Amino acid sequence: MGTLITFNPAGIIGQSQRHTDASRTLAHGLQRAPGQDIVQFGGKGLSNDESMQIIFERAMDKLRGVVDAARAELGIPEGATIDTSPEATAGRIVEFALGNFGHFYDNHPELSEDEARAQFAEFIGGAINQGIQEASGILAALNALNPDVESMIETISSIINERLAAFAQGDV
DSSP: OEEEEEOOTTOOOSEEEEEOTTOOBOGGGOBOOTTOOEEEOSGGGOOHHHHHHHHHHHHHHHHHHHHHHHHHHHTOOTTOOOOOSHHHHHHHHHHHHHTTHHHHHHTOTTSOHHHHHHHHHHHHHHHHHHHHHHHHHHHHHTTOOOHHHHHHHHHHHHHHHHHHHHHHTTOO
8 A cells, every 4th residue: 555645726735535555556657566655746836835834824823833732731812912021021030940940959868958049950951941042043043044044043032041140059
């Protein structure tokens, strides 16, 4: 069995037709070997830009789904206004991260509180920075990482690092 998946200009993605191995000539005269799957992009005059737009729209749909699920899990009502300033965004990230310090400290009784704060700040800071880098990579891949967004990300990262350093020093 093989599968022919076509992406057409009507935006129907993932339409699948199963063919037996005996049927080696598929729609549009495509030839396939037994058991081979074929994916056809841009059939019927779909340009590369149109194909990329379809992929972009699907990726954005998935991203919206992730955001909606996170909003629901955090109990934020749909349509609620959220402060997305760098200060507020960094604040939410740091508050969430520091909310886990108690668990870290409980699991490391050999550390003094000052040592635990420093190690936790280093550990969680590394995880946050990795997340920021991965998010930036996703935005870049979606061509959504313009200079304004990049500047905002850098500001958020800087605020997070400042607050984590203050926490490590016992100032928070």
